[in-house]
Amino acid sequence: MKNYARAFAPATVANVSCGFDVFGFALEHPGDEVELWLNDSGEVNIRAITGDGGLLPRDAGANTCSVAVQHLLHSLNIKTGVDIVLHKKLPLGSGMGSSAASAAAALVAVNHALGEPLKRNELLPFAMEAERIACGSAHADNAAPAIMGGFVLIRNKDTLDIIDIPVPEELHAVVIHPHIEIKTSDARQAMKKTLSLTDAVKQWGNTAALVAALMKSDYDLIGRSMEDVVAEPVRSLFIPGFAVIKQAALDAGALGCGISGSGPSMFAFCRGNSIAQQVSDKMLEGFASVKLQADSYVSPVNKEGARIMPS
């Protein structure tokens, strides 16, 4: 159908233990979907949202998917109207890049409906503007992998110097979402604004090592590098049972385990799907032991990112 598009954008894991604000990767599933129609109204409107339990704003100026579209249209000086339907499939406030996925799906859809005026990486600034209204900070560590896929390094978020880091074929991620909510803005607030040089050196030793480990397919080194002395010590306090569940993941064979984004979801990297399934089981048991329901997702790293769906 002309002037119509439907797109999917995946859940993403930001920070990835040692890489606060610089690393993120995309999952194959789950993800949000956006349908949209161009029209002559000159206005961007949200016509419906499914799957959010009525929690997300319907005001086009307050929802990440519509804000992203508004910024794109403004930047290209296109006066079209857009009607948006958001199929929200990611849990809200989960640390799985929910706000970025909605924005990414909307941007890929509207770019397609407009005849692809922009390249994929050119969509990123609009998704970051949407992130700003979601959490007060225009960060790229969810938005970049949601749009472009893969494991990405944000070398510089001002110049948007984004580097794709190849990952080993057998690498699988487990993401466990416990049914509690942490607002990204609160989780950012809890972070200390300064750190010791000693801790900083450890952290950049690990960020550098994780890149080397992924590019060398050195699974042991992936695990050793997944050490976070900056965000995890503070943010793990928001997650009941964190230490026990992390240990259970490692005992079950995970290479490493940490917080997905700002939490409360936790993630683990594993070598191969079968170990990942075992790790998932043990992490779910861990959350059950602290009386928390949780959902589990097991996926390789998604190399493609957001994609157009058949209408």
Next chain:
Amino acid sequence: MKNYARAFAPATVANVSCGFDVFGFALEHPGDEVELWLNDSGEVNIRAITGDGGLLPRDAGANTCSVAVQHLLHSLNIKTGVDIVLHKKLPLGSGMGSSAASAAAALVAVNHALGEPLKRNELLPFAMEAERIACGSAHADNAAPAIMGGFVLIRNKDTLDIIDIPVPEELHAVVIHPHIEIKTSDARQAMKKTLSLTDAVKQWGNTAALVAALMKSDYDLIGRSMEDVVAEPVRSLFIPGFAVIKQAALDAGALGCGISGSGPSMFAFCRGNSIAQQVSDKMLEGFASVKLQADSYVSPVNKEGARIMPS
């Protein structure tokens, strides 16, 4: 000759702009040489030092080459005596890993004379003990590349988790040593003990990116990643003309330019030998313009590290 060995160990560039305390690489030349003879005295002695202008301690407990040997013998519980002659070819206090090169050459020589009881990477802890007496800190970012060669990442200096980072074939380093001395201990003292989270994020974005750039042979990204917001702003104040000389290097085609170790030497990465020679010329001119004599070294990254020499 039995129970005799002579070894060479190269100059090294530590920190490498963004990688304070975690990156280091070795040059092909220049380097220190150590000759040594085993004997029955049960004592480690320095018999002679050439090339140091009489400045280095002759006391075996105070010179890095003999201290390293003492630690190795103690660790292996070997009661042999060792007579050492150090041929000092690296400038002292230059930021080119002079103390580490002496220790590395001595360790490779004594290990050879003893029949190679230790593997190459097992020599590192003894070189680090020698570094402790030279500058008060048992750092590995000169010692590791001096012994093992290559471009190395010290992920963790306590567990000695050292990772070899492959570098592109055309990568050449220029190191310029101006004739002023900065003590490593003073240069470390000048560093701030804390940093802002914002600066820390920039730094680990760059360390991660430099690893990716080297492994991808992405020369442009090598240059963009060579940004240091932690050490260079402080330490460059000790180097007359730093900003002008750095700009001259970049204008002459260097990928990036920074301080070698704690200075006063500066280094630049270049693509290919011919650009490196031009960069060297311009940096020498820069030091001349601030009335400083300087020596220049141009070299690819040394993949081999310290080596036994024909006797």
